[in-house]
Amino acid sequence: MAANINIAKDYTPYPGGRYPEDGKGNGTTFREDFLLPIIRKGERVDVILDGAAGYPSSFLDEAFAGLVRKHGFTPDQVLSAFRFIATQPGFSRFVSLIENFVRTATPSGEQKRPH
Amino acid sequence: MDLGTVVPAVIGAAAALATSAGEKILSRYFDKSTKRELHRDEDLKVLERVTFEIRDLATAYWSAPVNVGSDDVVAGSIVGRLTFISALVDELFRDKLNLLREIHVAMNRFDVSCTDGEFGGKARVADPGRCRQIEITAYTLVHRANTLRRLL
Numbered sequence: 732m733a734a735n736i737n738i739a740k741d742y743t744p745y746p747g748g749r750y751p752e753d754g755k756g757n758g759t760t761f762r763e764d765f766l767l768p769i770i771r772k773g774e775r776v777d778v779i780l781d782g783a784a785g786y787p788s789s790f791l792d793e794a795f796a797g798l799v800r801k802h803g804f805t806p807d808q809v810l811s812a813f814r815f816i817a818t819q820p821g822f823s824r825f826v827s828l829i830e831n832f833v834r835t836a837t838p839s840g841e842q843k844r845p846h
Numbered sequence: 847m848d849l850g851t852v853v854p855a856v857i858g859a860a861a862a863l864a865t866s867a868g869e870k871i872l873s874r875y876f877d878k879s880t881k882r883e884l885h886r887d888e889d890l891k892v893l894e895r896v897t898f899e900i901r902d903l904a905t906a907y908w909s910a911p912v913n914v915g916s917d918d919v920v921a922g923s924i925v926g927r928l929t930f931i932s933a934l935v936d937e938l939f940r941d942k943l944n945l946l947r948e949i950h951v952a953m954n955r956f957d958v959s960c961t962d963g964e965f966g967g968k969a970r971v972a973d974p975g976r977c978r979q980i981e982i983t984a985y986t987l988v989h990r991a992n993t994l995r996r997l998l
Contacts, residue, residue, distance in 0.1 A: 745922075747921060747922075747925065747966040748966035748967055748968075749964070749966070749967060750967065750968075752968050752969070753966055753967050753968050754918075754966075754968070757966075784922075784925070784926060784929065785925040785926060785928060785929030785932075786925070787921070787924075787925050787961035787962075787965050787966055788957055788958045788960075788961040788962035788965065789961055789962055789963060789964065789965040789966055789967070790966070792962060819933075820932075820933040820936040820937055820940075821929055821930075821931075821932030821933030821934070821935070821936050822932070823936065823950070824932060824936075824950040824953055824954055824957075827950060827954065828954050828957070828958070831954070
C-alpha cells in the first residue's frame with residue numbers, strides 16, 4: 732500500500748466536481764478509489780495536497796466529508812487516517828478547510844450549503 | 847600641534863564618521879522598510895482587485911444554471927484566482943502566524959461561498975441567493991486583509 736497519496740500525481744492536477752457525472756477529477760471517485768481502501772484497512776497515510784491547481788470546496792467536501800456522510804466513519808476516524816501535507820504557498824488553508832468539512836459532517840446528512 | 851588641538855579634532859572627526867555611518871545604516875534600514883511597506887501595499891491592491899474579479903465571476907456563475915459550454919472555463923478561472931490570492935495572503939502574512947490564521951478564516955469563507963455546493967457539477971442549478979454570501983465574504987476578506995496589514 733502506498734505510504735502517501737499525491738493528489739496531483741496519482742489522481743489529477745485539476746480536481747473538481749462532486750460526482751462521477753461531473754467529470755474526471757471528481758470527489759466521489761477520488762474518495763472511493765483512494766481514500767476508502769485506506770480507511771477500511773485501518774491504515775494511515777499522508778495526503779499530499781501540493782502540486783494541484785487549487786481545490787474547489789465541493790471537491791474537498793465530497794472527498795473527505797463524504798467518508799462521514801456516505802460511509803459512516805466518524806470525523807475522528809477520518810482525521811486520524813489521513814495526515815495532510817500542504818507546503819506550497821496558499822495551500823495550508825486547505826487543511827483547515829478539510830478538517831472543518833469533516834468535523835461538521837453527519838452520517839447520511841446532506842452536504843451543507845454555506846448560506 | 848598641541849594635544850589640546852588634536853584631541854578635540856580627533857573627537858570631532860570620529861563623531862562625524864560615526865554620525866555618517868549611523869545615517870547610512872538608518873537610511874538603509876528605512877529604505878528597506880519603506881520598500882517592504884510599498885510591496886505590502888501593492889500586494890494588498892492586487893488582492894483586492896483579484897478578489898473582486900472572483901466575486902464578479904462567481905456571482906455570474908451562480909446567477910444562471912449550468913452552461914455545459916462555458917462552466918468548466920469559468921470554474922477554472924474562479925479556482926485559479928482563488929489559489930493565486932491564497933498564495934498572496936500566505937506571502938503577506940507569513941511572518942505573523944496569528945494574523946495568517948485570521949486571514950485564512952476569511953479566505954476560507956470566501957472560497958466556500960464561491961465553490962461549495964454544486965460548484966463544478968453538471969446538474970448545477972442557479973442559486974442567486976448565494977450571490978449575497980459571495981458579496982459579503984468578498985468585502986469581508988478585503989477589509990480583514992487591510993485591517994490585519996496594519997498590524998504587520
